[in-house]
Amino acid sequence: MTLDCDVVVVGAGIVGAACALRLAERGEAVVVVDRASPAGGATAAGMGHIVVMDGSEAQLDLTVSSRALWREHVGSMPDAVEYDPCGTLWIATDEEELATAEVKREVLRARGVEADLLTAAAVAEAEPGLCGGLAGGLRVPGDAVVYQPGATRWLLQRAVQAGAQLRPPVAVERVGDGRVALRDGTTLRARHVVVAAGGQTAALLETRALDDAIRPRKGHLAITSRAPGTCRHQLVELGYGRSAHGHAAESVAFNLQPRRTGQVLVGSSRQYGATDASVEPGVLGRMLRRAVALMPALAHLLIVRTWAGFRPATSDGLPLVGPLPHDPTVVLAAGHEGLGITTSMGTAALVEAIIHGAPSSVALAPFAPARAMAGGVGA
Amino acid sequence: MPDHICIRVDGVEHRVGAGTSVAAALWNAGVRAFRVSPSGAPRAPACGMGTCFECRVTIDGRPDTLSCQTPCREGMEVRTAHEA
Amino acid sequence: MKRERTEVLVVGGGPAGLAAAEAAAGAGRSVMLLDDNPRLGGQLWRADVRDAQSPHGREVDGRRRRLAAAGVVVRMATTVIDAEAPTRLWAHCADELLHLHADRVVLASGARELLLPFPGWTRPGVFGVGGLQALVKAGLDVDGRRVVVAGTGPLLLAVASALRRKGAKIVHVLEQTSRARLARFGLGLWRTPSKLTQGLSLMLRGGALPLRAGAWPCEAHGDPTLRRVTVTDARGSTSTIECDLLACGFGLVPQTRLARLLSCEVDDGVVVDALQRTSVPNVFAAGELCGIGGHEKALVEGQIAGLAAAGQLRSARALAGSRRRALAFARRLARDFALRDALRRLVTDDTIVCRCEDVPWSHVRDHTDARHTKLTTRCGMGPCQGRVCQPALAYLLGHGPDRPRPPLRPVPLGVLAELRTTIEGTAR
Numbered sequence A: 001m002t003l004d005c006d007v008v009v010v011g012a013g014i015v016g017a018a019c020a021l022r023l024a025e026r027g028e029a030v031v032v033v034d035r036a037s038p039a040g041g042a043t044a045a046g047m048g049h050i051v052v053m054d055g056s057e058a059q060l061d062l063t064v065s066s067r068a069l070w071r072e073h074v075g076s077m078p079d080a081v082e083y084d085p086c087g088t089l090w091i092a093t094d095e096e097e098l099a100t101a102e103v104k105r106e107v108l109r110a111r112g113v114e115a116d117l118l119t120a121a122a123v124a125e126a127e128p129g130l131c132g133g134l135a136g137g138l139r140v141p142g143d144a145v146v147y148q149p150g151a152t153r154w155l156l157q158r159a160v161q162a163g164a165q166l167r168p169p170v171a172v173e174r175v176g177d178g179r180v181a182l183r184d185g186t187t188l189r190a191r192h193v194v195v196a197a198g199g200q201t202a203a204l205l206e207t208r209a210l211d212d213a214i215r216p217r218k219g220h221l222a223i224t225s226r227a228p229g230t231c232r233h234q235l236v237e238l239g240y241g242r243s244a245h246g247h248a249a250e251s252v253a254f255n256l257q258p259r260r261t262g263q264v265l266v267g268s269s270r271q272y273g274a275t276d277a278s279v280e281p282g283v284l285g286r287m288l289r290r291a292v293a294l295m296p297a298l299a300h301l302l303i304v305r306t307w308a309g310f311r312p313a314t315s316d317g318l319p320l321v322g323p324l325p326h327d328p329t330v331v332l333a334a335g336h337e338g339l340g341i342t343t344s345m346g347t348a349a350l351v352e353a354i355i356h357g358a359p360s361s362v363a364l365a366p367f368a369p370a371r372a373m374a375g376g377v378g379a
Numbered sequence B: 001m002p003d004h005i006c007i008r009v010d011g012v013e014h015r016v017g018a019g020t021s022v023a024a025a026l027w028n029a030g031v032r033a034f035r036v037s038p039s040g041a042p043r044a045p046a047c048g049m050g051t052c053f054e055c056r057v058t059i060d061g062r063p064d065t066l067s068c069q070t071p072c073r074e075g076m077e078v079r080t081a082h083e084a
Numbered sequence C: 001m002k003r004e005r006t007e008v009l010v011v012g013g014g015p016a017g018l019a020a021a022e023a024a025a026g027a028g029r030s031v032m033l034l035d036d037n038p039r040l041g042g043q044l045w046r047a048d049v050r051d052a053q054s055p056h057g058r059e060v061d062g063r064r065r066r067l068a069a070a071g072v073v074v075r076m077a078t079t080v081i082d083a084e085a086p087t088r089l090w091a092h093c094a095d096e097l098l099h100l101h102a103d104r105v106v107l108a109s110g111a112r113e114l115l116l117p118f119p120g121w122t123r124p125g126v127f128g129v130g131g132l133q134a135l136v137k138a139g140l141d142v143d144g145r146r147v148v149v150a151g152t153g154p155l156l157l158a159v160a161s162a163l164r165r166k167g168a169k170i171v172h173v174l175e176q177t178s179r180a181r182l183a184r185f186g187l188g189l190w191r192t193p194s195k196l197t198q199g200l201s202l203m204l205r206g207g208a209l210p211l212r213a214g215a216w217p218c219e220a221h222g223d224p225t226l227r228r229v230t231v232t233d234a235r236g237s238t239s240t241i242e243c244d245l246l247a248c249g250f251g252l253v254p255q256t257r258l259a260r261l262l263s264c265e266v267d268d269g270v271v272v273d274a275l276q277r278t279s280v281p282n283v284f285a286a287g288e289l290c291g292i293g294g295h296e297k298a299l300v301e302g303q304i305a306g307l308a309a310a311g312q313l314r315s316a317r318a319l320a321g322s323r324r325r326a327l328a329f330a331r332r333l334a335r336d337f338a339l340r341d342a343l344r345r346l347v348t349d350d351t352i353v354c355r356c357e358d359v360p361w362s363h364v365r366d367h368t369d370a371r372h373t374k375l376t377t378r379c380g381m382g383p384c385q386g387r388v389c390q391p392a393l394a395y396l397l398g399h400g401p402d403r404p405r406p407p408l409r410p411v412p413l414g415v416l417a418e419l420r421t422t423i424e425g426t427a428r
């Protein structure tokens, strides 16, 4: 059987793009297939916060290593990536959250991640627009912000320079046994197929055992007109962790991002069960009320657009990265929920380690797809 | 209704006909840079009907207000890109 | 958030909306009419702040009095920004969020001008044609100014003569359509005897204005305010003329954003049946929103929509003949003022296409997909949300419209934060 290439990457979101680059740089002949223009899925709908998160050991491993990989490119990323090393300021609204901040600081420091506790006065000085009466904060200076559609295109361009081929848009219908069946009737054959189709991943597989493994978790965002200086860090309330890691049907949390244009990107909401991408007035209103409560100065800024997208969420908050137990030609790289921009880099490193059987600095086991399969392995 | 009212444009007082829109008043006063575009070019009203957003100025402290959709009021404070 | 209830809600206070409101109120319905302009009348009947006795001013005053007598609630400077359901809209007015709940909605949001990019079109001193007209009515002084009026359509001559009455010196009226087509249009006017067409045929015959058919501006020069315009024609000859103001508009495009947010079917305009019903139950549309055709079409469509929304289907149907004649006029307009291909070639690599975000033609010209263009170049991401560049790119590159998202017009975050659902378990 003649192969069309070494690896087909299905999906040109940020995860697929990062994987394509890593593999092409390793010398693999890579073909990237997407049904639409690159970076148009969840990648177009989110915030570009590069952030260390400590929801679990494995999440911490993956975000710390990913952030380090992003930072390797500081200075060489083109303007279009809009990399901004603004850092994160976690806001503690009360003593309980401040205690959380202290724990978080210790956890991060133990991993060599710089993090400083700020008093209420220091928070006010760092971010004068915030409301009074806060308990304090935790500053993580190494976190950053990117424009993720720009970052995705940059990754793809480099992949193409390294020899990867980006096919004109065509949908993939089925993946399995080293084959990728395209909607136009073509079948591509490869040694490995990396499936990075985000929330659509399970539908492309021959097994049905993963059909419920990735659920859409809807998120709303709003962007203001230009108002430079409104905030200087990505501002996130510590209660965000509860919203992100909890499983409430619907929650909102304060999450502000300074854009390089001087705009402010306002987030965010989390909802299970919604499948239609329309902006829900009730959720949007709640999210914005939370934003003005913590930063009253936002009230007079104009909102120019709002939108909603879907995070590809798994039940344990970790992506599915690894071969299918019954078909090792198929390697999944999907289900990154609200962290895929950050963890695209680390995911690509895992995928490279898996395909080359090379050692990985991040443990592979917690990400193995088998854990999420209905009816156990191979069902 | 009085024939004329006074507004301040970038700190300077101007007498304008009652009912005049802020956009018309600024143009009559010689303002040609209502706003400055992201690349630094001066911009002035184009559509006159609230479509193009080129006539944005700060009115009584409110940024990005459409001057073509706002009638002048006595004592109004207008800031253009000139001041920003 | 303030809640209001009405039987018929009319969005837009131009001829179509005014006629709809009057018809529905006349049929005994409670009616609310809103418009985002500070003054009633829409684009055509916009009152002149320096001349309360103008014919348009009197027309609007008369209608306003009739609406008041019929108990119609008129809310100006009020903008619909979002919808909870097709008949439950949120509007923004003076920092207040209103929740408007109606049984029937009549959309009459009119049209905006098609502004096409050409080198220098962003200079201060370059306006739309209706744009300059609106600004002059709002008090902009053109006395003694040299004005070039350019683009296409019957509006050019109407505006040029209005500007001249205000003391402007009309240097040129440049009509892109050919002399032959213009003559054909002029000859056709006898078939539509009315105030508008009478005036137009007078102007066409009178020739008092320096009208040049088959010519158009290809560059606006200045430092940076406009000083000169280069004009070209089908033979490719060019000349440069000194002027103070350039009014340039290439016809009108329906404002379908709200209709699309409500999921109404839209092609060249909102799709309606003979009773002005859209594809969405209880939502009607009238006027330029359904296709460009002038104010007489708007009036009759508004009347039909108002009657139909009030349940007076028989009276609405009785107007079918007038509607047919108005639509025939609309077809002649579209045919005789069709844009020539040469206008697609005015842009150069560094011509700004998206005025909000300063995106040049070279960044967008190779993209066929509007969404990808936006995400890659920021084209259409600014406060106008593509109101200017989207129709231009639809013409230049065949781009489709993007998905309308709330707020339909930028509003302060504090106002949008007041959004609260009023119906349980309903998405839009």
Ligand SMILES: Cc1cc2nc3c(=O)[nH]c(=O)nc-3n(C[C@H](O)[C@H](O)[C@H](O)COP(=O)(O)OP(=O)(O)OC[C@H]3O[C@@H](n4cnc5c(N)ncnc54)[C@H](O)[C@@H]3O)c2cc1C
Binding pocket: A010, A011, A012, A013, A014, A015, A016, A033, A034, A035, A036, A037, A038, A039, A040, A041, A042, A043, A044, A045, A046, A047, A048, A049, A050, A051, A170, A171, A172, A173, A196, A197, A198, A199, A200, A201, A204, A218, A219, A220, A221, A267, A268, A308, A309, A310, A311, A312, A333, A334, A335, A336, A337, A338, A339, A340, A341, A342, A343
């Ligand atoms: C509101 C919100 C805020 C967020 N904020 C952040 C943040 O601040 N930081 C962060 O790190 N992450 C954030 N995220 C998460 C992040 O956006 C996602 O985790 C990430 O984009 C997932 O990337 P992906 O490449 O896996 O998926 P996608 O971007 O969805 O890519 C999948 C691709 O597969 C293609 N595809 C699907 N089906 C087929 C098929 N049959 N054939 C061919 N191609 C197909 C799609 O067209 C698409 O291009 C946020 C997400 C949301 C919704």
Ligand SMILES: Cc1cc2nc3c(=O)[nH]c(=O)nc-3n(C[C@H](O)[C@H](O)[C@H](O)COP(=O)(O)OP(=O)(O)OC[C@H]3O[C@@H](n4cnc5c(N)ncnc54)[C@H](O)[C@@H]3O)c2cc1C
Binding pocket: A043, A044, A045, A046, A047, A048, A147, A148, A149, A223, A263, A265, A277, A304, A305, A306, A307, A308, C260, C261, C371, C374, C375, C380, C381, C382, C385, C401, C402, C403, C404, C405
């Ligand atoms: C960091 C960041 C900053 C951003 N900043 C801005 C900004 O400053 N200004 C701004 O405007 N946007 C901004 N965006 C948002 C961006 O332009 C898109 O709006 C966003 O990516 C989400 O897309 P969307 O769903 O709103 O709509 P779109 O990108 O328009 O895509 C919607 C999809 O729906 C389809 N569609 C079209 N009409 C309909 C309809 N009536 N019903 C259903 N589907 C329809 C379209 O074909 C399209 O595929 C930003 C995005 C990011 C990630």
Ligand code: FES
Binding pocket: B023, B044, B045, B046, B047, B048, B049, B050, B051, B052, B053, B054, B055, B056, B066, B067, B068, B069
């Ligand atoms: S002039 Fe275009 S919005 Fe005011």
